[in-house]
Structure formats: C-alpha cells, structure tokens
Amino acid sequence: MRVDKYLWCIRYFKTRSIATKACKEGKVRVNGDLIKPSREIYPTDKITVRKNQINYELMVLDTPDNRVGAKLVDIYCKDITPQEALQKLDLLKYSKDYYRKKGAGRPTKKDRRDIDDWFIEKNDENESES
Numbered sequence: 001m002r003v004d005k006y007l008w009c010i011r012y013f014k015t016r017s018i019a020t021k022a023c024k025e026g027k028v029r030v031n032g033d034l035i036k037p038s039r040e041i042y043p044t045d046k047i048t049v050r051k052n053q054i055n056y057e058l059m060v061l062d063t064p065d066n067r068v069g070a071k072l073v074d075i076y077c078k079d080i081t082p083q084e085a086l087q088k089l090d091l092l093k094y095s096k097d098y099y100r101k102k103g104a105g106r107p108t109k110k111d112r113r114d115i116d117d118w119f120i121e122k123n124d125e126n127e128s129e130s
Helices: 003-009 016-024 070-076 083-095 109-129
Strands: 028-030 046-051 054-060 077-079
Touching (some): 003 016, 003 028, 016 028, 016 046
Antiparallel strands (some): 028 046
C-alpha cells in the first residue's frame, strides 16, 4: 500500500491530498529515509511523521483495505512516539494559551478589563506619589 494512502487510512491526515503534500514536503520518513508519496510500505516499517511541530513515530502492523474507523486504528499501527515529544505538545499549548497578535481585531472582554485594571493601577501610583 502507498504510504500516503496508509496515513490517510489510519486517520493521521484528514484527506489523502494532505498526506501526499506532507510526503512531498519531506515531513514523512520511512525507516529514516525521505520518501515519495508512492512508496510502498510493509508491516514492521517505521514511519516518522512531522505534524504540528512534533515528530510522531508509528510502527506498521498491517495494511488496511480501506479507511478504518477511529477505534480500529490500533489494529493497523502502533504509536511509538517518545513521551518527551508529547510533553512538548503540552508546552506548546500553554505557550499559545493567551497570545494575540497585534491588530487581531477588537479586544475581548477580558482584554478590556485587563487594560482598565492597568490604567487604574497606574493612576493609583501617580496619586500616591503626589
């Protein structure tokens, strides 16, 4: 089975064209080698997929005939991603938790309250100095 079709079948990518694009961009490796989307995969192959700034590692157990349900994915692949990589994902979530780019539109209600509190603190400091 083609590697792009396999990654789509085990639900690592939403569409097959996205899986093909990832292979062409060099984000997918099989047994450590950069590959084309048409590369055939076999059981015991080790696939490394770079997705969302994390290198996921998969061990191919079997090849499905068609796209499988989420509950059946474990029959066809084994996730051998190191725990350190998954912990990096948690850190990325926390770092992006409260970050807005400049010019991202109107401030949210929380942003507005924070701005008001900041101005009130500055005014209190100026009055106490006088």
